[in-house]
Amino acid sequence: MGSLQQHSTSPVSPISISAAAMGASDRPAISNDHPLVINLDHGDPTMYEKFWKKAGDEATLVISGWETMSYFSNKDNVCWFLERGFEEEVRRLHEFVGNAVVDGKHIIVGTGSTQLFQAALFALSDPNSDQPANVVSSVPYYSVYPVATDYLKSRLYQWAGDVEKYQGEGSYIELVCSPNNPDGLSKQAVLSSENGKGKTIHDLAYYWPQYTAITAAADHDIMLFTISKTTGHAGIRIGWALVKDDEVARKMIKFIEMNTIGVSKDSQIRAARILSVVRNSHDNSKIVHSVEESFFHYARRTMTERWDRLNEAIKSSNGAFILADFPSQHCNFSDEIIESHPAFAWMKCEKEGIDDFYGFLKKHNILTRGGEHFGVEKKYVRISMLDRDPMFDIFINRMSIIH
Ligand SMILES: Cc1ncc(COP(=O)(O)O)c(C=O)c1O
Structure with a gap:
């Protein structure tokens, strides 16, 4: 996640709405030059809300007033507080x-x-x-x-x-x-x-x-x-x-x-x-019915779509913004050859005269985390790929026009 205070959203423009403040279904009609600050600094995994909304009651839990009162969970286990x-x-x-x-x-x-x-x-x-x-x-x-x-x-x-x-x-x-x-x-x-x-x-x-x-x-x-x-x-x-x-x-x-x-x-x-x-969600028909696709299938599909869109968006930068290539490997779980689609985009700026990539993106109202926090140069930034759809859409739109 990150040291919250150190990296928290600062009001860098007239409208500074953190992604977390915007609900999953609030699709904003916001143009790219609108001064909304999108905060992709933290790896806040709100992308997943979509799946869990579909899961509905299957994932809902009720805990009665008298339950979970004792400190202890399992006195026979060395980890006595483990449920x-x-x-x-x-x-x-x-x-x-x-x-x-x-x-x-x-x-x-x-x-x-x-x-x-x-x-x-x-x-x-x-x-x-x-x-x-x-x-x-x-x-x-x-x-x-x-x-x-x-x-x-x-x-x-x-x-x-x-x-x-x-x-x-x-x-x-x-x-x-x-x-x-x-x-x-x-x-x-x-x-x-x-x-x-x-x-x-x-x-x-x-x-x-x-x-x-x-x-x-x-x-x-x-x-x-x-x-x-x-x-x-x-x-x-x-x-x-x-x-x-x-x-x-x-x-x-x-x-x-x-x-x-x-x-x-x-x-x-x-x-x-x-x-x-x-x-x-991978084999119980009742749950499969409500969520429509298994959890890991949903999550992998969403990550793949997001990475495809980001790769496409930065093409217009003509090599100014660079993402790592990941090797394709056989996944024992899905029994497919797949590429990695990480939770963060680790992007390098090769644009002449830009040494502080964080500062550059901040001017475009995109908050990221600069390379210096990870022990490397400021030419790198880390960008969360796990925010809600509306924020991700704005991010992609902005990246496709920034050069
Ligand atoms: C590599 C890594 N480890 C641990 C954590 C923190 O996990 P938790 O939310 O369980 O404290 C994060 C969160 O971003 C992470 O990226």
């Missing part, structure tokens, strides 16, 4: 999609995967070490990693930047985001963890079939997922970690206990319901 129904749906969905190995793994629920990221840093650091663990990632890295790592000025860990330039002596934690936010590319760990000094955290928020080909079931020590990017329910604030090691799992759970004494049961129950609709 059984949520755990079942997480395992069921991963097995169905084939994107991660769940057997033999602890499932830890978090208030978004952002909390789990911090829990993992805590669990992988050595409290008895004189030196904080160095936290590294390859550029361009998710802009939240440096900010969240150093936010509390912890003595346990500290941000150390680009993994390729890392030459530190002490212990390190490598963050591997794959497919990567912001550029959508598949990533692997750069540093070897065999010397015992290094640990990895795999952030697999976007390893779902609408964004990329599922080429194998990921089987890493710590894997983070989030419902925000799986189904679009960022507001529920639910993420989960798949963790191999008992001790690491225990420490992560302890962190969440100290931080928020567990995770909202209401949110977990709702997340379980949403995940079950996703799974069932």
Whole structure:
């Protein structure tokens, strides 16, 4: 998502309406030169509302006043605040999609995967070490990693930047985001963890079939997922970690206990319901009937259409704006050869005299996030591809006439 205050919409023009303020059905009749500011800075996944409106009652949940009152969900589980129904749906969905190995793994629920990221840093650091663990990632890295790592000025860990330039002596934690936010590319760990000094955290928020080909079931020590990017329910604030090691799992759970004494049961129950609709939309005739197409089919089709439109729109820039090419790969889930359609467009400006691409697009009332937040030059920007249709339409119209 991003550091909200740092990147929030500023009133740069007479009309500054954030995309989130505009409902999915409010299709604006707005011309390209209208001063409406469109905010594609955050990866707010409101695009998915369309599907969930169709799902209607199938995805609706009623929780009675007397329910979910206890702190505890499952005293027999080391993750005592994990709702059984949520755990079942997480395992069921991963097995169905084939994107991660769940057997033999602890499932830890978090208030978004952002909390789990911090829990993992805590669990992988050595409290008895004189030196904080160095936290590294390859550029361009998710802009939240440096900010969240150093936010509390912890003595346990500290941000150390680009993994390729890392030459530190002490212990390190490598963050591997794959497919990567912001550029959508598949990533692997750069540093070897065999010397015992290094640990990895795999952030697999976007390893779902609408964004990329599922080429194998990921089987890493710590894997983070989030419902925000799986189904679009960022507001529920639910993420989960798949963790191999008992001790690491225990420490992560302890962190969440100290931080928020567990995770909202209401949110977990709702997340379980949403995940079950996703799974069932692929073969339960009643749900198939109401949503018209399965969830991953809908999401993949929408992403494909959006990327086709963006690629077409920037053709008129005659090479001034550049997007990465993605390799086509066989997707085990859909059994097709497919291209990646990431949640963000990572665009470079080759236009002469423009070094600050963010500033350039801002003048055209398009808010993005500049490359410097991701450890690279200002010639790059990250643009959310997950906003509602009306905002995306305006964005495409503007991109097709900006040179
Ligand atoms: C790579 C990555 N990890 C984690 C998150 C945050 O997920 P959550 O909403 O579950 O905190 C995001 C959100 O943009 C993300 O892009």
